Amino acid sequence: MVMVLAILPGGKLAGQVQSSANTRSPHGSLSIPCQNCHTLSGWKPIRAVPEFDHNTTKYPLRGMHEGVACTQCHIKPVFTNVGKLCADCHADIHKGQMGANCEQCHSVKGWHVSVQEINQHLNRFPLIGAHATVDCDSCHKSAAVGQFQGLSTQCISCHQTDFINTKSTGLDHVAFKFPIACEQCHTMDNWLGAKFDHAAPPANFPLVGAHAALDCNACHAGGKYAGTPATCVGCHLADFNKTNNPPHAQAGFPTTCQTCHNTSAWDPTTFDHNTFTKFLLTGAHSTVACNQCHINGQFVGTPTDCASCHMKDFDGTTNPNHVTSGFPTTCQQCHNTASWNGATFAHSTTGFPLTGAHSSLQCGQCHANNNFSLTSANTACVSCHLKDFQGAATPNHVQSGFSQTCQQCHNTTSWTGASFDHSTTGFTLTGAHTSLQCAQCHNTTFSPSGAYSFTDGACVQCHLNDFKGTTNPNHVQSGLPRTCEQCHNTTNWNGASFDHSTTGFPLMGAHTTVQCAQCHVNNNYNLTRADTTCVSCHLKDFQGTTQPNHVQSGFPQNCTQCHNTTSWMTANFDHSATGFPLTGAHTTVQ
Numbered sequence: 001m002v003m004v005l006a007i008l009p010g011g012k013l014a015g016q017v018q019s020s021a022n023t024r025s026p027h028g029s030l031s032i033p034c035q036n037c038h039t040l041s042g043w044k045p046i047r048a049v050p051e052f053d054h055n056t057t058k059y060p061l062r063g064m065h066e067g068v069a070c071t072q073c074h075i076k077p078v079f080t081n082v083g084k085l086c087a088d089c090h091a092d093i094h095k096g097q098m099g100a101n102c103e104q105c106h107s108v109k110g111w112h113v114s115v116q117e118i119n120q121h122l123n124r125f126p127l128i129g130a131h132a133t134v135d136c137d138s139c140h141k142s143a144a145v146g147q148f149q150g151l152s153t154q155c156i157s158c159h160q161t162d163f164i165n166t167k168s169t170g171l172d173h174v175a176f177k178f179p180i181a182c183e184q185c186h187t188m189d190n191w192l193g194a195k196f197d198h199a200a201p202p203a204n205f206p207l208v209g210a211h212a213a214l215d216c217n218a219c220h221a222g223g224k225y226a227g228t229p230a231t232c233v234g235c236h237l238a239d240f241n242k243t244n245n246p247p248h249a250q251a252g253f254p255t256t257c258q259t260c261h262n263t264s265a266w267d268p269t270t271f272d273h274n275t276f277t278k279f280l281l282t283g284a285h286s287t288v289a290c291n292q293c294h295i296n297g298q299f300v301g302t303p304t305d306c307a308s309c310h311m312k313d314f315d316g317t318t319n320p321n322h323v324t325s326g327f328p329t330t331c332q333q334c335h336n337t338a339s340w341n342g343a344t345f346a347h348s349t350t351g352f353p354l355t356g357a358h359s360s361l362q363c364g365q366c367h368a369n370n371n372f373s374l375t376s377a378n379t380a381c382v383s384c385h386l387k388d389f390q391g392a393a394t395p396n397h398v399q400s401g402f403s404q405t406c407q408q409c410h411n412t413t414s415w416t417g418a419s420f421d422h423s424t425t426g427f428t429l430t431g432a433h434t435s436l437q438c439a440q441c442h443n444t445t446f447s448p449s450g451a452y453s454f455t456d457g458a459c460v461q462c463h464l465n466d467f468k469g470t471t472n473p474n475h476v477q478s479g480l481p482r483t484c485e486q487c488h489n490t491t492n493w494n495g496a497s498f499d500h501s502t503t504g505f506p507l508m509g510a511h512t513t514v515q516c517a518q519c520h521v522n523n524n525y526n527l528t529r530a531d532t533t534c535v536s537c538h539l540k541d542f543q544g545t546t547q548p549n550h551v552q553s554g555f556p557q558n559c560t561q562c563h564n565t566t567s568w569m570t571a572n573f574d575h576s577a578t579g580f581p582l583t584g585a586h587t588t589v590q
Contacts, residue, residue, distance in 0.1 A: 209263030283337030356412030431490030509565030
């Protein structure tokens with residue numbers, strides 16, 4: 001095989017490979033002039049700086065790759081057979097622990113890796129604080145061949161030596177049996193200057209108030225950190241025992257110091273009586289010194305009823321006298337904690353609420369001679385108002401036989417101006433009755449047995465004279481019943497109206513305008529059912545009719561066959577009722 005060089009226009013060389021067989025390039029599909037890389041002296045070595053722009057390929061050269069000789073990567077003539085992955089050229093010194101993706105940690109700028117470039121670390125153990133400046137082999141021992149996968153993330157896995165060598169700090173972690181959870185006190189920013197979160201587990205005891213300023217050994221005496229009590233009395237038992245104002249131990253106080261004390265200051269104390277006892281301090285009680293109720297330091301078993309402290313007040317009261325009046329010792333019925341004086345009694349609790357004028361009376365006006373032991377019988381109005389009942393003259397209650405249930409007419413707003421609900425008697429006042437004076441009906445004329453002793457509410461009991469004196473029509477001669485309400489009403493005695501339909505003979509047509517006497521001749525109102533036939537009033541009309549002549553024609557006296565109440569004349573006979581209905585020209589024949 002012979003290489004032939006030819007001079008081309010422009011002074012360029014064109015290399016050709018001639019063969020007796022086939023002509024081919026050992027570089028495969030590479031189509032650039034041979035002289036861009038080769039020299040006239042031979043195929044090897046190639047030019048120090050080949051005339052080839054690697055950026056035109058799918059793998060531009062960046063960083064450290066720019067200074068690498070071509071033959072270090074292209075060890076085979078066919079350049080396109082070179083892989084683009086790091087592992088194609090670089091041996092995995094991590095033995096597969098980090099996977100095949102070298103660019104997770106390395107870059108073309110340099111093979112050396114910085115912590116900031118290890119993004120994969122965020123998955124399990126973010127490198128923050130002082131960890132961000134530590135070399136990899138500080139944790140991953142023996143550098144590249146160290147352990148990367150499965151390395152523990154617990155602080156103690158790297159800092160066990162620091163944990164053991166804490167004697168010099170004054171807090172020997174091993175001797176004090178500190179937990180190996182370093183993060184409870186230490187941070188990733190600085191291993192020294194540890195701070196323990198007392199509020200978090202395992203302590204669960206927030207340091208607040210005066211506790212926050214104490215040295216650890218003030219509570220953890222002798223370097224004892226495990227099993228330190230969390231109750232106040234665990235540290236303050238001596239304070240509890242020596243307190244004498246009041247004496248806690250003698251008074252039987254509970255050892256729950258927080259009931260009265262707080263962490264801001266041991267003194268002064270405050271006891272929330274409303275929370276920790278069943279006796280709320282309200283009103284004047286809230287300003288009373290403890291020993292006024294808790295005599296001789298007695299805090300256990302102190303009675304809670306009013307009389308136990310106020311018995312002297314109860315015995316000494318004279319207005320009214322509680323003892324002689326037989327008052328109960330349940331002081332709260334009248335008194336309150338705001339003020340012992342100015343007591344008020346809820347009279348409604350007795351079953352007799354004070355309303356109207358009763359609410360402004362002095363107790364002694366009803367409870368004469370301090371008599372507060374009234375029974376249910378004493379709550380009747382007449383028990384206080386008997387003299388008023390006996391002295392009433394308009395009307396005279398005694399003579400009239402009134403009942404002594406005063407509330408029927410009187411009320412508590414005013415004794416005078418009584419009002420009686422007449423509907424409760426069974427006789428409701430309506431119409432003109434509502435404006436009458438009581439005496440107009442209630443007198444011995446109408447009720448000889450007693451002005452208010454009516455036996456019934458019949459109208460005739462008061463209106464008998466009106467009944468007897470009526471002449472149009474004459475009620476007595478006509479034998480009219482004394483049920484006045486059949487025609488009369490309470491609005492007006494005159495202008496009576498009788499409902500004729502109640503007799504079985506309703507008035508219709510011309511009958512509605514006829515005067516009563518036109519049918520009820522000679523005041524005859526005792527008509528029978530036979531008297532309600534038409535012919536009983538219209539016999540003369542029947543006998544005097546000539547067109548046609550009813551008598552000669554032998555007409556029946558059933559007037560309703562042809563006549564009606566609207567008009568006696570213009571009678572109309574229904575010929576179809578005879579069995580021979582009129583049709584055609586017959587209908588117009590006289």
